[in-house]
Amino acid sequence: MTALLKDVARHPSGRIGLTIFIVFLIAAVLGKAGLTPYDPLMQDRVARLQGPSNAHWFGTDLFGRDVLSRLMEGIGQSFIISFFSVGVASLLGSVLGLTAAWFSGLWDGAVMRFMDVLLAFPAILLALLIITIFGPGTWTSVLAIAIVYVPIFTRVMRGPALSLRHRDFVDAARTFGTSRSYIMTRHLGLNLVAPLTVQITLALAWALVTEAGLSFLGLGTQPPNASLGLMLSDARNLMEMAPWLLWVPAIALMLAVLSFNLLGDALRDILDPKTRRRLA
Amino acid sequence: MSYPIKRLLVFPLVMLGVAIFVFIAIRLVPGDAITAMLGTESGLLTSAQREALSAYFGLDQNWFVQFWRWLVGVLQGNLGISTTYGKPVITIIWEHFPLTLELAVLSMLIALTIGIPAGIYAAANKDRPSDLIVRFVAMFGQSTPSFVVGLLLVYLLSVGFGVLPEMGTFVPIIEDPLANLAQMILPAITLGTAFAAAVIRMTRSTMLDILQEDYVRTARSKGMPRRRVIWRHALPNALIPVITLSGVEFGYLLGGAVLVEQIFALPGLGRTVLNAILQRDYALVQGSVLFIAFNFMIVNLLVDLAYAALDPRIRFESK
Numbered sequence: 001m002t003a004l005l006k007d008v009a010r011h012p013s014g015r016i017g018l019t020i021f022i023v024f025l026i027a028a029v030l031g032k033a034g035l036t037p038y039d040p041l042m043q044d045r046v047a048r049l050q051g052p053s054n055a056h057w058f059g060t061d062l063f064g065r066d067v068l069s070r071l072m073e074g075i076g077q078s079f080i081i082s083f084f085s086v087g088v089a090s091l092l093g094s095v096l097g098l099t100a101a102w103f104s105g106l107w108d109g110a111v112m113r114f115m116d117v118l119l120a121f122p123a124i125l126l127a128l129l130i131i132t133i134f135g136p137g138t139w140t141s142v143l144a145i146a147i148v149y150v151p152i153f154t155r156v157m158r159g160p161a162l163s164l165r166h167r168d169f170v171d172a173a174r175t176f177g178t179s180r181s182y183i184m185t186r187h188l189g190l191n192l193v194a195p196l197t198v199q200i201t202l203a204l205a206w207a208l209v210t211e212a213g214l215s216f217l218g219l220g221t222q223p224p225n226a227s228l229g230l231m232l233s234d235a236r237n238l239m240e241m242a243p244w245l246l247w248v249p250a251i252a253l254m255l256a257v258l259s260f261n262l263l264g265d266a267l268r269d270i271l272d273p274k275t276r277r278r279l280a
Numbered sequence: 281m282s283y284p285i286k287r288l289l290v291f292p293l294v295m296l297g298v299a300i301f302v303f304i305a306i307r308l309v310p311g312d313a314i315t316a317m318l319g320t321e322s323g324l325l326t327s328a329q330r331e332a333l334s335a336y337f338g339l340d341q342n343w344f345v346q347f348w349r350w351l352v353g354v355l356q357g358n359l360g361i362s363t364t365y366g367k368p369v370i371t372i373i374w375e376h377f378p379l380t381l382e383l384a385v386l387s388m389l390i391a392l393t394i395g396i397p398a399g400i401y402a403a404a405n406k407d408r409p410s411d412l413i414v415r416f417v418a419m420f421g422q423s424t425p426s427f428v429v430g431l432l433l434v435y436l437l438s439v440g441f442g443v444l445p446e447m448g449t450f451v452p453i454i455e456d457p458l459a460n461l462a463q464m465i466l467p468a469i470t471l472g473t474a475f476a477a478a479v480i481r482m483t484r485s486t487m488l489d490i491l492q493e494d495y496v497r498t499a500r501s502k503g504m505p506r507r508r509v510i511w512r513h514a515l516p517n518a519l520i521p522v523i524t525l526s527g528v529e530f531g532y533l534l535g536g537a538v539l540v541e542q543i544f545a546l547p548g549l550g551r552t553v554l555n556a557i558l559q560r561d562y563a564l565v566q567g568s569v570l571f572i573a574f575n576f577m578i579v580n581l582l583v584d585l586a587y588a589a590l591d592p593r594i595r596f597e598s599k
Contacts, residue, residue: 013419113290113293113294113297114297116290116294116297117294117297117298117301118301120294120298120573120576120577121298121301121302121569121572121573122532122535122536122538122550122572122576123532124538124539124550125535125536125538125550125553125554125557125569125572128538128554128557129302129305129306129309129557129565130305132309132557132558133305133308133309133310135310205423209425212425212427212428213425213427213538213539216427216539217538217539217542217554232427232428232431235431236431236543239431239434239435239438240435240438240439243435243439246431246432246435250428250431250432253425253428254420254423254424254425254428255423257423257424257425258419258420258423261419261422261423262419
């Protein structure tokens with residue numbers, strides 16, 4: 001794990017991605033811990049729609065709330081939803097993908113056809129449908145985004161697991177009398193960590209975008225709580241008068257997504273034995 | 281059994297799965313269709329009127345009967361009647377789909393005309409400053425959600441040029457192509473940005489892989505000029521994954537771009553379904569989701585077939 005982190009820090013795009021990610025993570029933790037410069041909900045009617053200044057680095061919004069504080073809380077909210085939804089999706093997807101590959105036959109067919117059904121839905125519409133069923137909220141967003149990305153993890157795990165099952169080193173381990181569970185965890189597991197890690201980073205990027213999109217449509221985080229999507233939606237009618245209300249969440253969302261994409265690229269280079277040789 | 285045939289056999293099964301899934305999901309949404317359709321006026325309905333309406337839309341039956349009736353209708357080309365529009369679902373889909381199709385085609389054109397040349401250029405100039413710039417721009421393009429691109433475009437236009445995008449009543453392309461393009465160009469650029477970024481990255485990386493292949497080195501050592509090797513030997517092979525990527529992306533766009541349609545106030549398929557979900561318009565949600573899933577699967581099937589046809593090395597293994 002520490003070796004992997006070192007490799008990421010040495011990789012050019014990995015270094016940038018990691019730096020941005022750490023900055024955002026700190027902002028998220030501070031934002032959720034309530035350690036923001038101002039109370040994100042505190043309204044200051046006198047200081048409405050003020051541009052960036054020493055008192056308010058990123059200005060204030062229509063109600064005089066501090067944009068930096070709201071941004072920090074929003075990033076925290078986005079991170080919580082993304083991490084939990086990707087966690088659920090990768091766990092569920094891994095179990096489904098691995099068991100589908102291992103047991104094959106009827107179970108494999110049933111799992112993969114159901115995944116085909118989920119994949120045939122446009123991602124945002126599937127999420128919308130789930131949210132309208134359960135009503136908007138943090139945990140509904142987590143559930144909706146998780147369900148959208150389960151099929152992708154299932155496929156990512158099943159493919160390599162299927163091809164690994166018949167590889168020479170697995171056969172060799174079997175002829176040595178190695179137990180099935182040891183083969184599954186030690187030989188298959190380690191070989192599947194690489195694609196899974198890359199997929200998790202990329203899924204985090206998508207989850208951030210989906211969460212922001214849902215909140216933008218008014219079906220994610222509910223006001224007065226802060227979220228990047230809500231801030232962007234609020235900025236729509238004020239963008240000419242108060243452009244910072246648009247720029248701040250837009251750039252923040254872009255950088256957060258960028259950091260995960262950069263990390264994903266770096267991990268793909270590092271974990272792929274073929275490119276690894278090329279890098280060395 | 282060969283792979284495409286297997287895919288064709290699975291096709292109706294997955295469509296049935298989609299049909300069942302959406303049928304159940306939309307009925308789990310709290311609230312009923314009649315109340316959603318009439319809003320506050322639904323309070324004025326006598327119970328007899330309400331029952332008559334339910335019977336008219338077939339909502340008085342249990343779920344199994346409803347599903348069966350709907351399925352039989354679908355197989356006969358009848359997707360039911362929308363409670364919000366009071367029109368056949370199929371008519372509503374055909375009213376909104378052309379816009380979505382046009383938007384998808386325009387975005388793909390933008391993505392390919394920018395993406396392929398930029399990708400080749402970056403690969404041919406690997407690790408030079410020009411390559412780094414292209415990669416940087418592509419990375420940013422891929423990391424900016426399309427609805428953010430849309431918002432920024434609207435802002436830059438209104439501040440920089442003092443113009444607002446054409447947001448009046450939508451003009452179909454057959455009525456007035458110029459007015460239509462004026463409305464469509466910004467949304468198309470918006471959706472084309474991330475699409476183009478993905479095409480750039482894919483073109484560049486496959487191009488780099490292929491430039492390391494033996495046959496490329498052979499061609500070079502025969503004394504063939506670099507430019508000719510790139511265009512004649514490397515490019516056709518490098519384009520195969522790009523075609524796959526574009527096809528899948530195109531399939532997604534045919535499902536409608538809810539957020540971008542929302543920002544530019546376009547009456548596309550995405551917004552129609554969004555509103556239908558919010559209105560609990562069962563027939564419209566079921567019909568349009570089925571339509572979208574059908575398109576998506578057809579496009580993916582075609583992409584797979586094109587993939588096999590384009591690359592003689594790929595022959596799907598039969599199991």
